[in-house]
């Protein structure tokens with residue numbers, strides 16, 4: 001008897017679900033009452049990528065949304081999902097907004113956790129190099145704007161990346177993301193990329209498929225390559241001795257795009273690798289964690 005009761009209850013739930021879908025298709029643009037935002041990990045790390053999934057949406061829903069001012073790009077799966085970024089300086093919570101079409105939206109507020117990036121606390125004022133002259137300052141500003149331009153443009157590029165992202169070098173990591181220097185309670189600088197070891201001339205590989213947007217010589221970055229992977233993701237490869245691609249090229253995952261070097265502001269040859277979701281710079285290792293595989297040597 002109890003088994004039959006449970007079956008009846010299940011049937012009622014199913015009927016309710018069907019009714020909801022019918023209402024939604026008639027309205028054309030509403031979230032189902034059962035629609036739920038789920039994140040993975042449940043509590044994202046500041047300075048890292050995470051996944052946003054929306055459960056119980058009407059089939060065929062065209063979801064849009066945003067986290068920390070950056071658009072989300074949902075897959076067409078039955079449980080649509082998107083990558084999202086928690087900025088390194090984000091507050092202890094983030095608001096996720098998902099629109100199912102029109103003005104109807106669901107909102108979730110989630111906690112974030114510190115990345116516990118190492119901070120070097122300086123007792124004396126950091127020694128600044130000679131400040132750049134005005135022409136150099138203007139050049140640095142121009143180059144920074146071009147880099148940000150690639151990052152923001154990636155939101156309007158369709159997803160070009162396929163399968164898992166790979167490390168740009170099969171090499172040891174010599175300096176991780178996020179490490180900072182603090183003086184008088186203020187963080188004066190942070191390492192916003194991951195450094196991979198390499199001697200001059202060693203190969204640098206594209207982390208995934210994408211379109212090359214910048215091949216140039218920058219003041220700080222030296223010889224650089226910037227790749228737009230689409231759906232909000234871009235990557236950059238700095239201090240190269242040689243660039244083996246041109247702006248506009250479509251490159252494949254694992255393609256050799258340049259050679260390790262020591263150009264720009266560096267003390268020795270290595271690869272400085274940058275990953276951005278929209279304009280938010282994130283820990284590249286978080287990209288491998290949420291959308292990577294085991295290729296490439298782990299630290």
Ligand SMILES: [Zn+2]
Pocket residue numbers: 175191193194195271272273
């Ligand atoms: Zn670096």
